[in-house]
Amino acid sequence: MYRITIVAGARPNFIKIAPIISALTKAKDDGVDLSCRLIHTGQHYDKNMSHSFFEQLAIPEPDINLECAGGTQAEQTASIVLAFEKELNSFPADLVIVVGDVTSTMACTLVAKKLNMEVAHVEGGIRSGDMTMPEEVNRIVTDSIADYFFTTSELANKNLLQEGKTKSQLFLVGNTMIDTLLNNKNRFYKPSIWNALNLEAHKYIVLTMHRPANVDQERNLEVMLNEILSQTRDLPIIFPAHPRTQKILSQLDVNTKRLFIVEPLSYLEFNYLVQHSKAVITDSGGITEETSILNIPCLTLRDNTERPETIELGTNELVGTNPENLKPYLDMLFRGKWKQGQSIPFWDGKTAERIVNVITEKLIKN
Template sequence: MKITIVAGARPNFMKIAPITRAIETARKQGQLISYRLIYTGTEQDASLDASLFSDLQMKTPDAYLGIDETDPIQLAARIMIAFDKEIQKNPTSVVLVVDDLTATMSCAIVAQKRNIKVAHLVAGTRSFDLHMPKEVNRVITDGLSDYLFTAGMAANRNLNQTGTEAEHVYYVGNILIDSIRFNRGRLIQPVWFSVLGLKQKEYLLLTINRRVLLENEKNLTELLKVLINHAQGLPIIAPLHSYVREAIKRTGITAPNLHILPPQSYLSFGYLMNNAKAIITDSGNVAEEGTFLGIPCMTLNTYAEHPETHRFGTNVLVGESPEALKEAMQTLMAGNWKTGSLPERWDGRTAERIVQILLQGTTPKLD
């Protein structure tokens, strides 16, 4: 069996790395399976820092489609044309796509047009807002997929409600947890950690990425004020992309305990999560990893791709509300944060389940 694995952005690789390790393990056990890793972006993409692949212990992509486009329609069209050439040149049995990017949807369309099976990793997530481009990508990709690999029962219910045939849905668990479990003992303290005088469990970790959050300057200003005013002087460590740093700069907000830093390597960022007193983020991935690590987490969004993080885990949804963030910070500082539990099938064996299902072609559903 030949599997073509598609990555459309840096976060995809954290979910792909466990799959590649599971494939290599299956090969060593005598299974006839191989993979080809494709990145739809360019080889010069600055987000793919030199340490990423060594941190994840995976090889670099076999091919780069070289698409660098901001317009979503042009992006989809160019990826489809380039990916079609790729799979005609390198035939495959299955195309495995990840998450909810334009690249995810585009490559799924091409694969089905070429009568190649599609496997969707992290299927069934929903915001139920079709005005969100990612929601459109999710719905289309799920509708085209032959294998829908879900992380939780909420995703299964979402697919069931849209009429997806149950025999195509596989509840395999959260693939992101495979990565954090594998790498937890390899996390690296950043070189600047002691320079800032940081101590474990005595700082807050802040990450922001969503442009809709950044574009509302007034509300962003209020959120930052709440965070700073209720941190009780604790350092706030904020590894941020340049466009986020610029948005914060425009607010005029500064504070001696607010440390805005460049993005960190995978293992260094994992260390910062693992040793934080709490995490404030708008990233679903960070909320999931924080839940696994047992770190209090406040998500600046009204929904979570994986509701297990706030139903069972240490995550709380505060939306974009300064008042809700204030209440959460007060709860944290009073020492009254809820005790989370580990959601079902966050056991580090998700990739193993996926590879076995693909090898079997068809398999009884997991209980």
């Protein structure tokens, strides 16, 4: 029996693993001799960030939760390394699948390779070029020692080849986040805030900010929010924010008459909100992918991106971190001149199927 261990630790991971688990289960039902063990590192945990995702996306309960929440980057990395080593010693794997670019991705890859187990990185090869981002460090460390790479674009393949990987290690399969989006699009539903705030389709803007560079420096955050409010006419701004960010926001001098700070939303509720918005302003990479497929204008508050296809073919524009950059983009939005999303190769809802085909036809036979 071919033993597969899948690792998830944070909200984006859950979205990416859901279709892979479904495709592996189908392969097993079709007679492929494999087992699949799901590990939740516990890196992020609250009901909307974790449990509801398992429920809504039909992800089976994890075989174990390593409960490695909290602490500094170093403390969390160390906690995951210690706990995952015990897990793999008790339940060895023929293949460990890691996804995305969170601390769990890097830490679990390190443990698996130290124990001489093969690792496949889903979403390998994407690069922002910004080493101040913890995610960029996680990507580079993970990709430097992983064995196989399931990539989202030709550019990701090019990055990996330049870093010394061989073509036999690379599999351009697409984006599992888009599998989940397309599989659940007809299940999106209104969050309770819809009626409470009297929202109307395409007459509000969704805002998300979580990166330390944007939210940890209070003065910068205050200036950015005031600029957003001054350039968005009379539209409501809906800002789902984590408790930590909410605490920072409560201390700022910001006119909150049109700014509605709400609790984090579940996957199906949040994407309903995005799907019916005028636009999204964000510093998240994953949301730029979803808005591109949903054809919703997206303004990214970052100076770089590891997902250039969302700009070249999608609906995303890289605004930068200077608040003064916002005005021309928002002027373009309100003039109705925003670009339309185009088809992105392999972002078609069949990525997980292609991943499992590679596993069953190439990796298991090896």
